[in-house]
Amino acid sequence: MTSTYETLRNRLQGAFDALETGADPVLRTSDRGDYQANGVMALAKRLQRAPREVAQEILAVAQLDDVADVEIAGPGFLNLTLRSTFLDEQLRALALDSRLGVVKATRPKRVILDYSAPNVAKEMHVGHLRSTVIGDALARMNRFAGNDVIARNHVGDWGTPFGMLIEHLLDLGEDQAAAALSIGDLDGFYKEARVKFDADDAFKDRSRARVVALQSGDEETLRLWHILVNQSIAYFSEVYTKLDVTLTPNDVVGESAYDSMLEGVVHDLDALGLLVESEGALCVFPPGFQNREGEPLPLIVRKSDDGFGYAASDLAALRDRVSTLHGDELLYVVGAPQAQHLEMVFAVARLAHWLPDTVRCEQVVFGNVLGPDHKMFKSRGGETVKLVRLVDEAIERAFVILDDRGTELDGDPKFHLAEQIARAAIKYADLSTERQHDYVFDLDRMIAFEGDTGPYLQYAHARLRSIFRRLGEVWQPGDTHFALGSKAERELALGLVALPEAFASSLASLQPHRLCTYLFDVAQRFTSFYDACPVLSAEGALRDERLALCDLTARTLQLGLAVLGIDAPERM
């Protein structure tokens, strides 16, 4: 089906093209009429004619009479008010479409989505929250759009710290170390190793020797290393389950996976004449980057000790994603502090012609999670906050709220619901703010059932489902018309037909918060409608017509939340 927005835009575009190609109409929702078309003035300027006259001509060509009532306003805006017959047609088509008007990509893109990226043998903390939640929402949105998503969890599983970690593992004994890691005491493990490394010279020497053994592929060392990696991945998976994030161990392709490609990166950059030796390190100097002194800034591909840094593995990964995985889009959901590093990696990849212009490659930047003091979110002791603890705390709050409300649920169902609410609270709070902004982590606000929160949206959905439970029979959209007689009904209907653009714009801009804003708007329109318009007690056809609105609203909220990674429980 063609969405309401597309129908209007296509007709206007046709009229614009008939007058002159190269000018586009811009359509947006408006409170003057349902939609307002912009772009007539720009077109008139090109044609050097009076805007209102051009507007008249566009209307004559566009033939919008069957879909909307049009008023030419001001210096040439077109205010479009949808005809009820057209709106009803659109709604009925949506009701029969399981995708609710969101079209599936005709030419699916392969999207390589790099997100989460915790470090082996280190705790997942708030710093990983945004990458994980935003990345997962983008993965789900892309999958729903029909794209082929390859998730890449680029875990930190290689490098110098692993010498000390393996030695510490040996000191503890393999079984005990594995046990400590499996219960999620990763921070404790890492810190103990660190303390010994700093205090004990013998330990330090062993650690260094161990790094060498690891990198030269010593079998026993690799076996020990695998214990660390596997235990950590198992633990990460638990965290992902707790957050309802779709990443699996199959998506883990850590730094170590690229180790064998690093020599090739150096070799090929050298062959291209891009490599420069500087202070003992092998570097590429991409144009446009400067250091503190205003001198060219290098991307260090190989360090002066002949080791490789993350620049090399990032280059290898990028190359792999283009040439082996054939990605059409490479997205890196990585925090702002790494912006310059990634820009340099991208720049070098372009210099080396590893990154064709046809491949969209960008960092999905996000801001920090702040504490109540508006500084980086830390625990009272100044330590980072474990991600699991954050979720657990939210679950506890949800429990208390459920009890206060006198829930009938108990046992597992109650716990499951508390989890769903807690996840919704945390994820929605994160996703609903514009990515690049920092936001203040305030559990009380996030989990409140009033206002612009995940639980509020879940509640609106649960109320809708409750209507159909009371109805007592299975409701089918069938050929039912939609109730559009009152203002509240019409407003809700206009919200419902807008899902396709909200989704498309959210995905195209990689801004999940646009979809959040849309869903909240729909939920508000629904509650206003629900207050003003009795549904089950309505007479005759009106009852079915209102049920049709309710059904579509419930499905819109459910679908919208689902593609963000948020559950919509049947009851709360």
Add this chain to the structure above:
RNA sequence: GCGGCUGUAGCUCAGCGGAUUAGAGCAUCGGUCUACGGAACCGAGGGUCGGGGGUUCGAAUCCCUCCAGCCGCACCA
């Protein structure tokens, strides 16, 4: 110093290629109601959109500049 991001109501945030009185949530105040789930609805007050210039008939939005905050600026990722 250079680069990036940010600055909108008391607080938390929207405002998507410029368009009519700048929106929402929370909080405050006032209404609605035997309530299809009140975890609701309706309304009010509250903003010189960080300051100043510029482009424009028209700027929160585009350009310049200044101020403030955060982040990054060669071998840890």
